[in-house]
Amino acid sequence: MTKVLLIEDDDGTAEEVVAELSGLGFDVERAANGIDGLAKARANDPDVMIVDRMLPGMDGLSVIETLRKDQVATPVLVLSALSAVDDRVRGLRSGGDDYLTKPFAVVELIARVEALLRRPVDSRETTLRVGTLELDLIKRTARRGDRSMDLLPREFRLLEYMMRRSDQLLTRAMLLEEVWNYKFVPATTNLVDVHMGRLRHKVDGPGEPQMIHNVRGSGFILRAQS
Amino acid sequence: MRQLQFMRSNTFRWTAAVSALFALFVIVLFGFIYWKIDTYLIARSDRMISVQMNYMAELPHDRRIHAIESHLAQDSRRVQFAGLFDPSGGRLAGNVESVPAGFALDGSVQAAKVVRMGAANDSGPTIRAVGRRLDHGDVLFIGRNVDETREISSVVGEALALGLVPALCLCLVAGAWLSLRAQRRVENVNQRVQRIVAGDLQERLPHDGVDDPFSRLAVIVNGMLDEMESMITALAGVGNDIAHDLRTPLTRARLALERGRTHATTLEQLQEVTDKAVAGIDQSLAIVTALLRLTEIENSRRSAGFGNVALHEILREICDVYEPIAEDKQIALGVDIDRKLHVWGDRDLLFEAVANLVDNAIKFTPPGGKVNLALLRGENASIVHVTDTGPGIGEQEREAVLRRFYRSDKMRHTPGVGLGLSLVAAIVKLHGFRLVVQPGPGGRFDIVCADRQSS
Numbered sequence: 001m002t003k004v005l006l007i008e009d010d011d012g013t014a015e016e017v018v019a020e021l022s023g024l025g026f027d028v029e030r031a032a033n034g035i036d037g038l039a040k041a042r043a044n045d046p047d048v049m050i051v052d053r054m055l056p057g058m059d060g061l062s063v064i065e066t067l068r069k070d071q072v073a074t075p076v077l078v079l080s081a082l083s084a085v086d087d088r089v090r091g092l093r094s095g096g097d098d099y100l101t102k103p104f105a106v107v108e109l110i111a112r113v114e115a116l117l118r119r120p121v122d123s124r125e126t127t128l129r130v131g132t133l134e135l136d137l138i139k140r141t142a143r144r145g146d147r148s149m150d151l152l153p154r155e156f157r158l159l160e161y162m163m164r165r166s167d168q169l170l171t172r173a174m175l176l177e178e179v180w181n182y183k184f185v186p187a188t189t190n191l192v193d194v195h196m197g198r199l200r201h202k203v204d205g206p207g208e209p210q211m212i213h214n215v216r217g218s219g220f221i222l223r224a225q226s
Numbered sequence: 227m228r229q230l231q232f233m234r235s236n237t238f239r240w241t242a243a244v245s246a247l248f249a250l251f252v253i254v255l256f257g258f259i260y261w262k263i264d265t266y267l268i269a270r271s272d273r274m275i276s277v278q279m280n281y282m283a284e285l286p287h288d289r290r291i292h293a294i295e296s297h298l299a300q301d302s303r304r305v306q307f308a309g310l311f312d313p314s315g316g317r318l319a320g321n322v323e324s325v326p327a328g329f330a331l332d333g334s335v336q337a338a339k340v341v342r343m344g345a346a347n348d349s350g351p352t353i354r355a356v357g358r359r360l361d362h363g364d365v366l367f368i369g370r371n372v373d374e375t376r377e378i379s380s381v382v383g384e385a386l387a388l389g390l391v392p393a394l395c396l397c398l399v400a401g402a403w404l405s406l407r408a409q410r411r412v413e414n415v416n417q418r419v420q421r422i423v424a425g426d427l428q429e430r431l432p433h434d435g436v437d438d439p440f441s442r443l444a445v446i447v448n449g450m451l452d453e454m455e456s457m458i459t460a461l462a463g464v465g466n467d468i469a470h471d472l473r474t475p476l477t478r479a480r481l482a483l484e485r486g487r488t489h490a491t492t493l494e495q496l497q498e499v500t501d502k503a504v505a506g507i508d509q510s511l512a513i514v515t516a517l518l519r520l521t522e523i524e525n526s527r528r529s530a531g532f533g534n535v536a537l538h539e540i541l542r543e544i545c546d547v548y549e550p551i552a553e554d555k556q557i558a559l560g561v562d563i564d565r566k567l568h569v570w571g572d573r574d575l576l577f578e579a580v581a582n583l584v585d586n587a588i589k590f591t592p593p594g595g596k597v598n599l600a601l602l603r604g605e606n607a608s609i610v611h612v613t614d615t616g617p618g619i620g621e622q623e624r625e626a627v628l629r630r631f632y633r634s635d636k637m638r639h640t641p642g643v644g645l646g647l648s649l650v651a652a653i654v655k656l657h658g659f660r661l662v663v664q665p666g667p668g669g670r671f672d673i674v675c676a677d678r679q680s681s
Binding site: 101103153154180181183184185186187188190191194195197198217 | 501504511512515516519543546547548550551554574577578581582585586588589646
C-alpha cells in the first residue's frame with residue numbers, strides 16, 4: 001500500500017485530503033506541525049509527502065531541506081497560500097518536486113500526487129510507445145498503427161509529454177506548466193482545451209477507438225485501451 | 227509629575243550642562259584676572275621699593291634718617307616699612323624692629339616677615355622688601371605691604387558672585403522654559419498623531435506659519451498626510467471594485483446552491499448546480515489570485531531573476547500558444563519577427579506581459595479580424611508592438627484601462643478578471659520599461675523596452 005505523509009496544520013483541509021486519499025486506497029498519515037512531520041518522515045519512510053508551506057514550529061520548506069540534507073529523496077508536493085515565484089520554490093521544483101497553490105481542486109492534488117509517485121524514468125529510449133501509438137524522438141515522426149500523423153512541433157511536444165505519463169490524469173495546470181512553461185494562469189481559460197482538441201483530432205482518427213480522454217472538469221488522460 | 231518632567235528632558239539637560247561649562251569658564255577667567263593683577267601689583271611695588279632704596283642710599287647719613295622719618299610719616303595707609311640699622315644691628319631710624327633673620331642684604335626684592343614697632347604680637351605681615359649694606363656698615367631696609375592683593379581678590383570674588391549667580395539662574399530658567407515649551411508642542415503633536423492613528427485622517431499637525439524647523443517639519447508631515455489621505459480614498463474605491471467583482475460570481479454561486487437545495491430532485495440536477503457554484507467560486511478565486519499576483523509583482527524590488535532575454539523567442543512562443551486560439555475565433559494572428567532583439571529582464575514575467583496583451587487582443591477582436599504581433603527597433607529601445615482590429619481604446623479611456631478592474635462599458639459582458647492590463651503595466655514598470663497605449667483604429671499597445679544602460 002502506498003504510504004502518504006501529510007504535514008498540514010489546518011484540520012479542515014487535512015480532514016478532506018485524508019478522506020479523499022484514503023478513499024483512493026492510500027495509507028495516509030498526518031502530522032500537524034513541522035517537527036512532528038519531520039519525525040514521522042524519518043520514522044515511516046513514506047512514498048510521497050504532501051507538505052504545507054507554513055507550519056507551526058518549523059516551516060515546510062525547512063522540513064524538506066532538512067530531509068534532503070539527509071539524502072532522503074522522497075518526492076514532495078508543497079501546498080501553499082503563497083504563489084510560487086520565490087527562489088527557494090524554484091529550487092524545489094528543479095529538484096523534481098511539485099508545488100500547488102491554495103486553494104486547489106482535490107482532483108488537482110490527486111493528479112499531482114499520482115504524477116510524483118509515477119515519475120517517468122528517464123529512459124534512453126528514443127521511441128515512445130503507448131498502445132498502437134508510436135513516437136520517434138529522433139526522426140520526430142508519429143504513427144498510430146499504420147497511419148502516420150503529421151504533427152506540428154507544439155503538438156509533438158504535447159503528445160510526448162502525455163505518452164511519458166500515459167494512464168495518468170494530467171490537469172490543465174500541469175500541462176500549462178510542463179508543456180508550455182507557463183508560470184501563471186492565462187486569461188484565456190480554454191487555452192489547453194484548444195490545443196488538446198487539435199491534437200486529439202489528429203490522434204483519434206474517424207472510426208478509431210478513442211485514446212485521449214477528457215475527464216470532465218479536471219483534465220486529460222492518454223489511455224492505451226479505452 | 228508632569229511639571230518635573232522637564233528636568234528629564236534633553237533640552238533641560240543640555241542647558242544645565244552648558245551652564246556648568248559657562249560657570250567653570252567664568253571662574254577660570256576670574257582666577258586668571260586675579261593672578262594677572264596680583265603679579266602686576268607685586269612687580270609695581272617691587273619697582274617702587276627699589277627706587278626708594280636707591281634714593282635713600284644716595285642721601286648723606288644725617289639727611290637719610292630724616293628722609294626715612296618723613297617717608298613713614300607721609301604713609302597714612304601704613305603700608306610702608308623702613309629701617310636703618312648700625313653695623314651691630316642697633317636701630318637708628320624707621321618702624322621695623324630688626325632685619326628679619328636670613329634676609330639677604332644684596333639689594334634684591336624678596337618676600338619677608340617683619341614686625342612693626344610697637345605691634346602687640348610677634349607675627350607681622352609678609353611684605354616685599356629690599357635690604358642693602360651701606361658704605362660705612364649701616365644696613366638700610368625698605369619694604370612695602372602688598373596686602374592690597376588680598377583686597378582685590380575679595381573684590382573679584384564679589385564681582386564673580388554678583389555676575390555669575392544671576393547668569394546661571396537665568397540659564398537654568400531659560401532651559402526649563404525652552405524644554406517646557408518643546409514638551410508642550412510635542413505633547414500637542416502627540417495627541418493629534420494619536421487621533422490620526424485612531425483613524426481620523428482629516429487631522430493635521432499644528433504649525434504657526436513661522437519658519438522654524440518644527441513648523442517646517444509639521445508642514446512636511448501634513449503634506450504626507452494629504453497624500454496618504456487621497457491614496458487611501460483611492461484604495462477604498464479599488465476595494466469597492468474588488469468587492470463588486472468578487473460578489474457577483476459569489477452571488478451566482480450562492481443562488482445556484484440555494485436553488486439546487488430546494489428544487490433538485492435527481493443527482494444529475496444536483497451535480498449541475500454544484501458545477502455552476504464551483505464555477506462561480508473559481509471565478510472569485512481567479513480574481514483573488516490575479517490580485518495577489520499583481521501585489522507580488524508590484525512589491526518585488528528584486529531583479530535577481532533578471533537576465534538576457536531573447537524577445538523574438540518569447541514572441542514566437544506566444545504565437546505558438548495562441549495561434550490555435552485565434553484560428554478558432556477566425557482571427558488571423560500575424561507575426562513580424564525578423565529581428566533578433568534582446569533585453570535585460572525576467573523571462574517569465576515578460577512572457578506573461580506579452581501573453582496578456584495578445585490574449586486581450588484576441589478576446590476583444592471580433593471574428594474575421596486580425597491581431598498582429600511585431601518586434602521593432604526604436605531609438606535606443608526594442609519595441610513589442612501588439613495591434614488588433616477590435617474596437618480599440620477611446621482617448622478618454624487610455625489612462626483608465628491600466629486601472630484595476632476597469633472594463634470598458636462596451637466590454638461589460640466579455641468574460642475576464644479585469645486585471646490583465648494592470649498586470650502588464652506592473653510588469654513593464656518593474657523592468658523600467660514603458661507601456662504605451664496608441665490611438666486607434668483598433669487596439670494598439672507598445673511595450674517600449676529601453677536598452678540597458680551600460681554601467
